[in-house]
Amino acid sequence: MNTLFRALNDPTRRQILEILREGDLTAGEIAERFDMTKPSISHHLDLLKQAELVSADKRGQFIYYTLNTTVLDELLSWIFTLKNQ
Amino acid sequence: MNTLFRALNDPTRRQILEILREGDLTAGEIAERFDMTKPSISHHLDLLKQAELVSADKRGQFIYYTLNTTVLDELLSWIFTLKNQ
DNA sequence: AAAGTATTTAGATAATTGTCTAATTATTTA
């Protein structure tokens, strides 16, 4: 849970997840959408990957990133427990 | 959302929320349950209050803290949107 | 009013985090 919350605790990373909801993108395509250097985006992608919120798939020269929402189920049930629901 | 995620991004604060799920407690009672000084707990309570995850109710010399899960609804719908559900 | 209890505020410090530039690795194409 710690890694998950840490990953979610940044607006850029949350926006990356929202963008990936529309479909897979390469690291470069993701970086294009932000006013930030590629190494910075690469670092954010790494944290998202650590939390298993995205998976990286290398195809030739490119690395495609895919949203992975499975790990959010754990978060959902934590919230529901808090809400006694 | 930023304040909410920031508040949730700490194991002590998440544990405070879990404890308050069982019922309201004073700041001192909360602090007793942690191996941490009262000022540190007070600081954590302040961040939870900023995120509106708890509310503070002063009764005489004591301040009772109450869990407030309403703000979690926003988080739930953000997660559901990500999951396309 | 003074002493005691509950809690917060202030200020300091070490650790973590987000960002950058420069360098490196890996792949493709001329």
Place this chain on the structure above:
DNA sequence: TAAATAATTAGACAATTATCTAAATACTTT
């Protein structure tokens, strides 16, 4: 094989955060 392209890794730096001790505020009880 050399040059170009995609992406990461390394290293530095400023900002933020978690924690502590000491001091201040607020209320209660004697």
